Amino acid sequence: MPGGSSRQLIAHGLGGLSDLPVRLSYVLIAAVVVLVVSFAILGLAWRTPRFRGDDSGAPLPRWLAGIVESPITRGTVVTLALAFTAWLTFAAFFGENLVVNPVFGSVYSLLWVGLVPAALLFGPIYRLCNPLRWIHRGGCLLVRRDPARGLVEYPDWLGMWPAALGLFSFTWLELVNPDYSTSLPVVRSWFLGLAVIVVAFAVVFGDRAFENVDPFEVYSSLVARLSPFGRRTDGVLVIRNPLENLSGLVAAAGTAAVVSVLFGSTAFDGFHDSIHWLRFTDRFGAHDVLLNSIGLLGFCGAVLASFCAASALMGKVGEIHRRHLPRLFAHSLVPIVVGYVAAHYLTFFVAIGIETIQQLGDPLSRGWTLTSFASGMDPFAIYGHPTAIGIIKVICVVVGHVLAVIAAHDRAVALLPARKAVIGQLPMLVLMVVYTLAGLALLFSS
């Protein structure tokens, strides 16, 4: 592996190399398209709601549904996922505390970024594979308890707030200081802590806790709402318009916070690499963890606050309490998040993903070559195509934005009285334009 020896000496987080700034001309073109298409949708699109949520979709062909539902397929996928988890646990406890330990690339690239394409392609697959669910299920089997039953009912007011907190804590671990993010004891403790907390929630509240508390499952299930596959209300596996899938998302308390953390933290990731922020934090020397924490919290908080404000500005909506409006529109932010995440992490995912596969063959850093099939691949080859990368990134952001605006529009005409339908959704539209332009500005400037 080129540079392998020096990488062991340098503790600098993963991926010292990052993308070139997207060209100004691309950013300007994208900004114009965003503005034109946004207001075109507002003016031209339908006035009665069209998306039917989980009632929508055409059944998958019988043979395909058969394969997906078959216990053999599911058993194989789960076995592979659990074996992978076991392998990583092995590397985490017996491997060396070096940047080349596959744990880091697996966590920050394969898991954190990879769950997005996995959910887009296969739907809520993390839910099926979630190792913590299987630990809980195994424990329940031992003590002969129904995993669905807890000691008390999961409280509705708590909703997805625990997951929002968990996601914030993960992005904090990743972004606030490279000494934490690439320290094996720190990462190991973080995941042990997460496992204990999530499983404890499941014991107390039954396995409904996972879909509200486990940050990775919550993230994956949100993104899965943008996949063309899903299950209809009658339980049939269907293929459908991703926007109809998205409109079926039943948001709980805290869903808006989850989406805000995902968007805010990704934006902060782009921002905190800029030379100005680096210079600024360097000036305060020992306080960089504090400054980065404030920055991360500020970004996530600003997204949540502005989103709640825009929802409230939509006006009085029949009998619905203003307080519930953010969660009724939370689903519409998901495409913006996914588009921006795709743009932000594209090269990182490919490069660090390939490097991690190479490292996974040598979990204890002893020179094993179990994944030698990947050793001929150059992880950083993708950086050789900066123009194509720039165009793909900008298209991801714009497509995400357009889908978000359509999703919000459909929800607005469903909720708002007809004469207020256009005016009422203006605040949300303006906010989405602001988010997207901010995302483009970050891609341009860092």
Add this chain to the structure above:
Amino acid sequence: MTRLARPATLLAVGVLMMLSLFGCSDDSDSPDSADQTGTVMVTITEQDGQIEADSDLVQAKTGQQIMFMVTSDAADEIHVHSEPEHEFEVKPGPEQMFTFTVDTPGTVEVESHVLDTTILKLEIS
């Protein structure tokens, strides 16, 4: 599938618009750094625990020679986080020269290992 027609059309129009505009925009590489064969010089000064370069953001082409001219009052180690990486041993003294090239396009951080700070970023295109 008429119910999908509108959003699908809008999306397609948007993407096509962008693609056509990208096509129109001048895609030839910007001619601002015409001296592709010349060496990019960066002066770096370390004094009293502060390290600074004459520019925070330095642009260069892949394969172009980059030279750091370092004046320092302490021993340090400068890391260039390119792929592959470069490391330079700095001794106390004036005008030490380090020359290297970067072959992979991207943004690269240059750090002082001892002071644990970012000195500058290289934009390699």
